[in-house]
Amino acid sequence: MTALLSLTNVSKNFGGLAVISDVSFDVPAGSRMALIGPNGAGKTTIFNLISGVYEPSAGEIRLEGQEISAIPSRNRIGLGIARSFQNIRLMPHLSVLENVMLGQQARAGSLANMLSPLGRSKWRREAEDLLDQMGLDTFPGEVVATLPYGIRKKIEVVRALVAKPKILMLDEPAAGLNNTETANLKDFLMKIAASGVTLIVVEHDMSLVRSLCDHAVVLNFGEKIYDGPTAEVQNDPHVLEAYLGTRHAGKEATDVA
Amino acid sequence: MSGYWAGILTILAINIIFAYGIFLPVATGQLNLGGAGFQAIGAYGAAFLSASFGLPVPVTIGVGMLVAGITGYLIAFPLLRTRGVYLVLATFAFAEVVAGLILNSDTFGGAMGLSVPAFIDWHVAVIAATVVTVFIFYLMSTRFGLTMRAAHDDEVVTDLMGVNVRGVQVAAFAIGGALAGLAGGLYAHSFNFVEIQSFNALVSIYVLLYVLLGGTQTAWGPLAGATFFTLLPEALRTILPALKNSVYWLAGVEGPVSAPDDSWRFVILGALTIAMMVLRPEGLITRTLIERIGFRKANAGKGAVA
Amino acid sequence: MLLIQQLLNGVMLGSVYVTVAVAFTLTIGVLNFLNFTIPTLFMLAGMVGWALAYWGLPFGLSGPLSWPLALFFGVVVSILASLIVERFTFRYLKTKYGDSTEHAIPLVSSLGFLLVLENLVRIGYGTDAQRFPGPSADLTMNIGGIFVRIPQLVSLFLVVLIVVGLTWLLKRSRIGRGLRAIAENPDAANILGVDTRRVVPIVFMLTGLLCGLAGALFAVNYGEVSPQMGEDIGTKAIAGMVVGGLGSIWGAVLGGLIVGLIEMLTIHFFGADTVQVAVWGLLLLTLFVRPQGLFGHNSIGKGKL
Numbered sequence: 001m002t003a004l005l006s007l008t009n010v011s012k013n014f015g016g017l018a019v020i021s022d023v024s025f026d027v028p029a030g031s032r033m034a035l036i037g038p039n040g041a042g043k044t045t046i047f048n049l050i051s052g053v054y055e056p057s058a059g060e061i062r063l064e065g066q067e068i069s070a071i072p073s074r075n076r077i078g079l080g081i082a083r084s085f086q087n088i089r090l091m092p093h094l095s096v097l098e099n100v101m102l103g104q105q106a107r108a109g110s111l112a113n114m115l116s117p118l119g120r121s122k123w124r125r126e127a128e129d130l131l132d133q134m135g136l137d138t139f140p141g142e143v144v145a146t147l148p149y150g151i152r153k154k155i156e157v158v159r160a161l162v163a164k165p166k167i168l169m170l171d172e173p174a175a176g177l178n179n180t181e182t183a184n185l186k187d188f189l190m191k192i193a194a195s196g197v198t199l200i201v202v203e204h205d206m207s208l209v210r211s212l213c214d215h216a217v218v219l220n221f222g223e224k225i226y227d228g229p230t231a232e233v234q235n236d237p238h239v240l241e242a243y244l245g246t247r248h249a250g251k252e253a254t255d256v257a
Numbered sequence: 258m259s260g261y262w263a264g265i266l267t268i269l270a271i272n273i274i275f276a277y278g279i280f281l282p283v284a285t286g287q288l289n290l291g292g293a294g295f296q297a298i299g300a301y302g303a304a305f306l307s308a309s310f311g312l313p314v315p316v317t318i319g320v321g322m323l324v325a326g327i328t329g330y331l332i333a334f335p336l337l338r339t340r341g342v343y344l345v346l347a348t349f350a351f352a353e354v355v356a357g358l359i360l361n362s363d364t365f366g367g368a369m370g371l372s373v374p375a376f377i378d379w380h381v382a383v384i385a386a387t388v389v390t391v392f393i394f395y396l397m398s399t400r401f402g403l404t405m406r407a408a409h410d411d412e413v414v415t416d417l418m419g420v421n422v423r424g425v426q427v428a429a430f431a432i433g434g435a436l437a438g439l440a441g442g443l444y445a446h447s448f449n450f451v452e453i454q455s456f457n458a459l460v461s462i463y464v465l466l467y468v469l470l471g472g473t474q475t476a477w478g479p480l481a482g483a484t485f486f487t488l489l490p491e492a493l494r495t496i497l498p499a500l501k502n503s504v505y506w507l508a509g510v511e512g513p514v515s516a517p518d519d520s521w522r523f524v525i526l527g528a529l530t531i532a533m534m535v536l537r538p539e540g541l542i543t544r545t546l547i548e549r550i551g552f553r554k555a556n557a558g559k560g561a562v563a
Numbered sequence: 564m565l566l567i568q569q570l571l572n573g574v575m576l577g578s579v580y581v582t583v584a585v586a587f588t589l590t591i592g593v594l595n596f597l598n599f600t601i602p603t604l605f606m607l608a609g610m611v612g613w614a615l616a617y618w619g620l621p622f623g624l625s626g627p628l629s630w631p632l633a634l635f636f637g638v639v640v641s642i643l644a645s646l647i648v649e650r651f652t653f654r655y656l657k658t659k660y661g662d663s664t665e666h667a668i669p670l671v672s673s674l675g676f677l678l679v680l681e682n683l684v685r686i687g688y689g690t691d692a693q694r695f696p697g698p699s700a701d702l703t704m705n706i707g708g709i710f711v712r713i714p715q716l717v718s719l720f721l722v723v724l725i726v727v728g729l730t731w732l733l734k735r736s737r738i739g740r741g742l743r744a745i746a747e748n749p750d751a752a753n754i755l756g757v758d759t760r761r762v763v764p765i766v767f768m769l770t771g772l773l774c775g776l777a778g779a780l781f782a783v784n785y786g787e788v789s790p791q792m793g794e795d796i797g798t799k800a801i802a803g804m805v806v807g808g809l810g811s812i813w814g815a816v817l818g819g820l821i822v823g824l825i826e827m828l829t830i831h832f833f834g835a836d837t838v839q840v841a842v843w844g845l846l847l848l849t850l851f852v853r854p855q856g857l858f859g860h861n862s863i864g865k866g867k868l
Contacts, residue, residue: 073416105418
């Protein structure tokens with residue numbers, strides 16, 4: 001069965017620096033994958049490669065069997081790839097509602113849609129409904145720059161969701177959340193996955209990774225060092241070595257974050 | 258209505274249209290310091306067609322506007338490959354080249370200017386300004402307006418959302434250029450004379466500044482900025498004598514030199530710009546302000562305090 | 564022969580452009596700031612110098628000053644004005660969002676200062692050009708048919724001195740290292756111990772000094788000042804800076820000279836009215852085809868990306 005997304009021998013160099021070296025992994029449709037690794041391992045770079053911000057120096061990226069490396073970044077969201085960002089990148093001067101409606105662009109880009117007022121349109125209603133479902137219905141008109149961190153993180157996820165993606169890539173969605181909020185996030189993401197969206201999550205919170213994701217890919221210095229079930233990650237000697245150093249390799253760890 | 262106030266209304270209408278012409282690229286993220294160039298194209302286009310061919314006003318202004326818009330479209334492509342300071346300088350250079358070309362062409366009257374036979378009275382300018390204002394409010398309420406403002410905030414992410422950022426920027430430049438050209442055409446027929454000295458670098462600076470002062474996040478901003486700038490000399494008439502004397506005292510000058518009263522308006526514009534950039538660089542009218550006003554109105558009916 | 568005279572005049576004129584272009588390029592190179600106040604500072608030195616030489620100090624503190632003293636104070640005023648500009652354009656700058664127009668806040672402020680200063684001078688002294696009472700003796704040498712005025716030679720010499728001095732400052736001194744560190748990476752410079760709050764005003768002081776000197780030299784060489792004298796010089800200096808490459812001092816030197824030469828040649832062959840198109844057309848072409856000019860780096864002036 002062809003995976004929904006597959007990277008084959010992907011490398012990325014900046015000048016002389018190899019940021020990603022020969023990384024391959026498959027993401028089956030409907031799966032929930034964790035992409036983990038120490039800081040600087042190249043996780044966000046992988047996201048940038050998949051969403052088209054960077055072009056791979058070598059290798060192939062296939063979505064549903066079709067090579068997408070040559071497709072401009074602008075068109076990838078239309079293919080079904082949506083993401084959130086490590087440092088929240090919402091439009092600070094736009095309202096919550098407007099930020100979410102921006103996420104609809106790939107589905108609403110026709111000339112007729114571009115030139116119709118958004119005021120009472122179905123797009124606005126759809127965005128409002130989604131915000132309500134997420135418990136973000138208080139101030140849809142509030143300009144984003146003034147809102148607290150946790151709320152802005154959620155809005156970014158909603159913006160990605162409203163694109164009705166096949167693959168949702170989340171870059172550290174639990175950063176800065178407390179235990180309760182993280183548990184809520186996990187329930188919410190499970191619901192999204194249940195509706196058919198494939199998840200790729202970059203995370204440092206290992207308990208979230210263990211409970212949410214069925215398989216994990218671990219990167220270190222741009223290379224893949226593990227690709228398998230999440231349950232086995234902490235026992236893998238390469239992973240332990242990467243996080244804790246050679247001395248600890250072979251010992252079990254409860255938390256490799 | 259007295260001729261004096263008719264004149265002021267005409268200028269206000271023209272300034273509003275001009276302001277919206279600059280507002281479009283700036284709201285999309287490109288500072289346009291070449292407004293006078295587009296205005297000159299529209300003005301001279303209309304003036305030339307009226308003077309040389311006697312074409313009716315709607316045609317002359319329409320053609321002037323079209324040429325200005327097409328120029329904006331064409332120049333946008335090389336222009337948008339530059340960034341930041343280079344972009345501002347390029348728009349500035351563009352306006353200077355336009356002015357220089359007109360200065361050197363006898364067809365357009367060179368330094369002597371052109372007489373424009375057909376006259377339009379203030380109603381035309383005011384109606385045009387109303388139409389343009391409604392158009393801009395409409396445009397900003399569409400998805401196109403949303404993508405404009407998104408591109409201003411974060412080009413990279415806007416592109417990732419599926420927006421053709423370059424396309425939006427070019428469109429903003431082209432439509433903005435056309436509007437500035439419209440302002441020029443209206444000017445030509447309202448005052449029946451155009452000379453290139455009226456479309457100099459300072460004009461580009463003034464319009465950019467009062468658009469920025471008004472605020473570039475909503476369609477209300479340019480309206481506020483243009484109105485302020487146009488009516489400022491009237492407001493100054495009352496306090497001008499006292500101001501004059503204090504400056505004479507500071508400069509240690511004996512009595513009135515050939516002091517142009519017009520200058521005070523620009524001192525104030527400049528001083529307000531400096532203050533605004535320190536205190537409130539987003540301009541007077543921001544998205545948040547409009548939301549707050551709107552929100553309070555929405556809740557007034559509900560009777561509950563949120 | 565006439566052509567050579569024109570070329571020489573072009574170089575002399577170019578040296579004024581060079582000084583102002585260097586001020587522009589220094590500010591852009593170190594602070595990523597296109598300072599539109601620069602032509603106004605140039606004008607301020609000239610106009611204040613004239614006012615002091617014509618009337619003397621304000622509030623009747625003295626009679627008309629001698630022209631060297633008047634110009635000296637003119638330069639001082641230029642430096643002081645530049646420091647005031649620093650306080651209100653740069654000191655309070657806070658970039659919150661890093662969006663595309665935020666980098667332009669100092670630029671817009673400097674436009675505000677341009678309007679304020681230029682119009683205050685107009686209000687105080689009128690719009691007419693004024694004759695500057697410079698050195699009375701006719702100090703012209705005749706070298707084989709070419710006329711060279713002593714003040715022009717002195718200006719040229721001073722400009723060379725300034726440029727060499729500035730280059731030395733940037734390469735060898737601690738201040739220079741601090742400036743270059745800020746140009747590379749303002750945040751890192753702070754962490755590495757460069758006291759930006761003391762180094763940044765130095766850029767503005769140098770700006771005031773360069774523009775003030777250029778204004779003073781202009782007054783002496785051409786014997787005329789006006790509130791509009793900054794506009795013309797400013798545009799040519801900007802063109803010189805772009806052609807030479809933003810951020811490069813030697814680029815500004817070469818660029819300023821090139822613009823001066825082009826101006827003289829254009830006037831000689833096509834008449835004065837074509838200068839505007841020629842210079843600005845050159846600038847536009849450079850920006851479209853090779854924005855980094857002769858010696859500039861690609862990264863300067865791009866704004867925060």
